[in-house]
Amino acid sequence: xxxxxxxxxxxxxxxxxxxxxxxxxxxxxxxxxxxxxxxxxxxxxxxxxxxxxxxxxxxxxxxxxxxxxxxxxxxxxxxxxxxxxxxxxxxxxxxxxxxxxxxxxxxx
Numbered sequence: 001x002x003x004x005x006x007x008x009x010x011x012x013x014x015x016x017x018x019x020x021x022x023x024x025x026x027x028x029x030x031x032x033x034x035x036x037x038x039x040x041x042x043x044x045x046x047x048x049x050x051x052x053x054x055x056x057x058x059x060x061x062x063x064x065x066x067x068x069x070x071x072x073x074x075x076x077x078x079x080x081x082x083x084x085x086x087x088x089x090x091x092x093x094x095x096x097x098x099x100x101x102x103x104x105x106x107x108x
Contacts, residue, residue, distance in 0.1 A: 001009075017025060032040050053060065 030041050
């Protein structure tokens with residue numbers, strides 16, 4: 001199956017559970033076990049993040065210097081390829097395309 005089919009299936013199951021059992025089902029999952037200060041779901045999410053970080057070789061640390069260097073280089077050179085500049089231009093284009101501001105650029 002491709003990613004789109006998997007996503008539709010996953011969210012369909014969640015929607016079905018929500019329709020059948022209601023919000024109480026999800027509240028029970030997020031508060032299980034009731035005698036613990038930290039829910040099991042939080043421990044599972046943290047454990048998954050730590051496991052993935054170790055398996056991938058700490059990419060948050062490994063690529064931080066490279067990311068900061070590229071972001072600084074792009075922003076100071078002014079060529080407009082940095083993520084922040086792209087997002088600002090995209091936001092301005094989206095606002096302009098709505099017809100609210102046809103001739104003016106709006107930056108965040």
